[in-house]
Amino acid sequence: MVKKQIDPELLVVLEKIPDFDIWENLANTRVLRQAFAEKQKTHLSTMDHVLFSDHRISEEGDNTDLRVRVYKPAKADGPLPVLLWIHGGGYVLGSIDFEVAAMERFVHEVGCIVIAVEYRLAPEHPYPAPLDDCYQALAWTFASSVELGVDTTKVAVGGISAGAGLAAGLALMARDRGAYPIQYQLLMCPMLDDRNHEPSTHLELSGIAWDRDSNHQGWQAYLGGAYQQERHHYAVPARVDDLSNLPPAYISVGSLDLFRDEDIEYARRLMTAKVGAELHIFPGGTHAFEYIAPSARLSSRAHYLNYEILKHAFG
Secondary structure: OHHHHOOHHHHHHHOOOOOOOOOOOHHHHHHHHHHHHHOHHHOOOOOOOEEEEEEEEOOOOOOOOEEEEEEEEOOOOOOEEEEEEEOOOOOOOOOHHHOHHHHHHHHHHHOOEEEEEEOOOOOOOOOOHHHHHHHHHHHHHHHOHHHHOEEEEEEEEEEEOHHHHHHHHHHHHHHHHOOOOOOEEEEEOOOOOOOOOOHHHHOOOOOOOOOHHHHHHHHHHHHHHHOOOOOOOOOOHHHOOOOOOOOOEEEEEEOOOOOHHHHHHHHHHHHHOOOOEEEEEEOOOOOOHHHHOOOOHHHHHHHHHHHHHHHHHHO
């Protein structure tokens, strides 16, 4: 049974999380988002030496008003590396308002700037809207580099779960368009494949973590009307044929995560394409365990590796 294999510190936290069905209907999804929004006051700044500010950006002729949040050290000498961060939530949930402490920690530990993207959510805004928002934030990062104090030779993209899937799609898009060079990908339990065909997608995770049914529903919401049609490879990175000339990647995932096998396969294919890839499997870890139980020892190991990997990538 999967439950017996879960890290004990994680299991204590997981068993306290109320069981709810976010897919019952669209109205429930909106209610759930509102409930999360009401809790955002508990996710306020915790570090005086890290500053953050919100910015509204839009492309010329575009009515989209995209919010990004910039975190930076209160004192900085010269341009700094930057991590463009994309939050998780199965493409239908999540917000930059819930990750303040985690983003501050990246700034504190790595010594970089973090730019978090409040991309539009499915099913109201299916692909390509969320990915377009991420690309817009990437373009803004480069265009505003002097004002922000960003070193454009040291730009990484990263995220967790669906956010990591968007980060992988963004790396593919940036490679093909050639305008904004990305140096590194930090992919935490990335959501990469809509097919649900890997063995780990059959793990008995219902009521514990992101499971097979939730995965199907999340992908269906993100891919929208194109779900039964040919999937564009920017939307589903695992379906892309050519993974060459991508920035190096660090992929991490729990051994009891639905995405375990697709993440292993993506790392293998990156290496086959001669792209530097590092893969770490955390035994007893469930989906997004480092965010669900941040104080657990396993989570501390995961966070430490994230910081060390980024510091090494940025030089």
